[in-house]
Amino acid sequence: MDAFFASVELLRYPQLKGLPMVIGGGRRKVDDILHRDHADLPLHEVPVAAFPLLKDYVGRGVITTATYAARQFGVGSAMGMMKAAKLCPQAIVLPVDFDEVRRLSRLFKSTIREIAPVVEDRGVDEVYIDFTGVPGGQREGGRVLARLIQKSILQATGLTCSIGVAPNKLIAKLASEFNKPNGISIVHESDLESKIWPLAARKVNGIGPKADAKLERLGIRTVGEIAAKDRDWLVANFGKATGAWMHEISWGRDDRPVVTESEPVSMSRETTFDRDLHAVRDRAELGAIFTHLCEKVGEDLQRKGYVGKTIGIKLRYDDFRTATRDHTMSSFTADGRTIRQVAGQCLKRVPLERPLRLLGVRVGTLRRADDALAAGGTPAAGRQARADADSTALTASLF
DNA sequence: TCTGGGGTCCTAGGACCC
């Protein structure tokens, strides 16, 4: 989906079209500000001058999406708000409306599934689609089907997307970026040398900042330059698995299937504080946040019908270093109080001298609640989980 | 004025078991 979070806002506020705008950051409900001052107006008539600007932004957020007009100023995804404010102070800034984003995400995905049922979820704004079994899926190299999908999504949601069609997921993902926004790109196997090899290695899904930096140190910048090295050289420099993988992808080879269903591995909640907090000095505040995170994870598990037995915490210090601790129980739970108790024990095992900027709670080793019921029996398992938590809670938790 | 939140997968050492 093209500039998804920003495009979602433009559906409601079309008067902002073409203006530099960024989405992300704050917890502030910007809508509340607009509605307070312009409660009498329909959303599409709220004057542009009423919207908050990046130069007035205060807080620690990062940008999730920038409109193309904002990108002109060098503003982009994952950039800190304060840095973006320097580059483009006049940009309008809105928070992510998660409910609306989820609604439109479900809508565009269901629209695709009606046309081509083999779809792999890749987050809120992205999917892989298998064209193979779709009638007419091969016409014009897939362009006909791609056009139909674009048209149907636009009709259902008012949003545009970009589609790459290729022999495999690796190349399709690269191709989807060739014609943004609202574009289609067809890449054949024979286009490897002309269209894939010139790309920066960093464009490949799986080559991140670290691998890219190492490639650069070895004098490699593009996919083609990886392909020019032999497999043994790559294995010697990047290890058996990564080296072999790099060799394969550089030659455009990828046999991963489109996976239509998967079970979650973990669920978590985390929050970055408005200001750094100290375990002793801000004990009460931290304790309340901690309890709240545990309750939320418990609610998430229950709502989605899962239980887990590995409870973990994550914290980030003021210097941005991260520490995690976890504990695996002998039985499964989705109970906020149990999670809180075990997570509290984890917290005691981690250094708390430095100020903290983030706290998170995670539950892993998940089972479907009804499977766990069949396997263990719920009331007894519940008592067991509680007993586990109690036995590790030798003294009152730190918070 | 630094750097969100929610995930997955991999690695590596140690415990433990047969």
Add this chain to the structure above:
DNA sequence: TCTGGGGTCCTAGGACCC
């Protein structure tokens, strides 16, 4: 005079993705 070889699970950290 020498100290197997698998396998699984747990834990901590880190790379990467959307």
